[in-house]
Amino acid sequence: xxxxxxxxxxxxxxxxxxxxxxxxxxxxxxxxxxxxxxxxxxxxxxxxxxxxxxxxxxxxxxxxxxxxxxxxxxxxxxxxxxxxxxxxxxxxxxxxxxxxxxxxxxxxxxxxxxxxxxxxxxxxxxxxxxxxxxxxxxxxxxxxxxxxxxxxxxxxxxxxxxxxxxxxxxxxxxxxxxxxxxxxxxxxxxxxxxxxxxxxxxxxxxxxxxxxxxxxxxxxxxxxxxxxxxxxxxxxxxxxxxxxxxxxxxxxxxxxxxxxxxxxxx
Numbered sequence: 001x002x003x004x005x006x007x008x009x010x011x012x013x014x015x016x017x018x019x020x021x022x023x024x025x026x027x028x029x030x031x032x033x034x035x036x037x038x039x040x041x042x043x044x045x046x047x048x049x050x051x052x053x054x055x056x057x058x059x060x061x062x063x064x065x066x067x068x069x070x071x072x073x074x075x076x077x078x079x080x081x082x083x084x085x086x087x088x089x090x091x092x093x094x095x096x097x098x099x100x101x102x103x104x105x106x107x108x109x110x111x112x113x114x115x116x117x118x119x120x121x122x123x124x125x126x127x128x129x130x131x132x133x134x135x136x137x138x139x140x141x142x143x144x145x146x147x148x149x150x151x152x153x154x155x156x157x158x159x160x161x162x163x164x165x166x167x168x169x170x171x172x173x174x175x176x177x178x179x180x181x182x183x184x185x186x187x188x189x190x191x192x193x194x195x196x197x198x199x200x201x202x203x204x205x206x207x208x209x210x211x212x213x214x215x216x217x218x219x220x221x222x223x224x225x226x227x228x229x230x231x232x233x234x235x236x237x238x239x240x241x242x243x244x245x246x247x248x249x250x251x252x253x254x255x256x257x258x259x260x261x262x263x264x265x266x
Contacts (some may be wrong), residue, residue, distance in 0.1 A: 013176045014186045016200065017169035023093075024143050026203040028150065029167055033157050035136050035145075037240065038202075041232040043097045044082075049195050049220040052090065052098070054083040055142070057222055064208070065227040068112070069116075077112035077145055080226060083256055084108040090138075100131035116235050125242035132240070169247065170204075177201050177210040185233040195220045202229045226264060 021026065023039035030036070030250050047053040058079040065073055085108075086098050102108060104124060105115055118124045140146065149155055153163035176182045177197060188194035201210030207224050216225050223229075 005171070008170070009176070009182060009186075011186045013172060013182060014188070016196075016248070017166060017173055019138075021143060022199055022203055023139055023169055024145065025200070027145075027203070028154060028159075028163070029170055029204070032119075033141060033154060034147065035227055037132070037236040038233055039139060040097060040100070040132060040236055041225075041229055042106075042137060042199065042202060043093060043139075044101075045104055045199050045220060045223070047086070047097065048223055049199065049218070052084075052086040052088075053197070054085050055219040055223050055228075056081040057219075057226055059226055063226045065230050073231075074113050074116065076226065078114075078115060079111070080109045080223070080228060080231070081109065091142055093135055096131065096135040096138050100128065100135060103127055103131055109135060112231055112235065114234035116238070119235050120242055122242055122244045123227070127208075128236075128239040129243045132137060132236075151200045173200070174206065176202050177204075178213075180213045181235060183213045191215070191217055194218075198224055207219060 012066070018025075022042040022045070023035065025037050026038055026042060027033060031142070044053065048055050058081075059076065063076055070131055082101070084098055084101060086094075090098070101110075101115075104118055104127070106118075145154075146149065147159045153166060154160065159167060176186070177200060188197055194214050198207055198210050198214060198221055200222070201207040207229055208227070211221055211224050216222055
């Protein structure tokens, strides 16, 4: 890579800076350095990309969700169906994600509107909280993350010298993901890389920006095109807002934002 300060890049700008998992990349370079519900959403995206979750969408045009869900959004969500078809070996965190979705929806096939309505039910929300905690614990164990320390990148919840250097590399990668000129000059070399780059965009909240200058050529990219990642975050946040059995001392940060609420209507 050429001089970072003057924004001159070579083809290595396309290279992913590290092999850390999507949830860990998102957590490490977030403000609080903790795992939020977006880690669960990122895992769902990865499972869609791997074909472990099938995605059927009855919409042709791109769709964007605002800061609050509207009745129109709910009708769009009705046209986005997920079907669990997991086969083969999965990581523990992936298995727990699959089980969480099954428990939440009482079925292997469901649309996002029905899942959103389920998230308003306290008993479902309470079970979701337990399943989410189990998912977070599995994710931590798989990645060797204790909540404050991770490899030689994070120590006592602060980036190390190496962590700060890695953050700069990820910043450059984000520049690539959002740059039309750089993406046209150094495009993804395969459909798989194209989809992976869009998921990395989701790690930093720029998935739609990344997709707008890449091919929409898979179930994963079509899901992102309909703002599916943001919709998942709405739903999962809403479930935690509806938890009635409060548990103390688990040390889990949910990343709940109270602007994410689900209309109660059918």
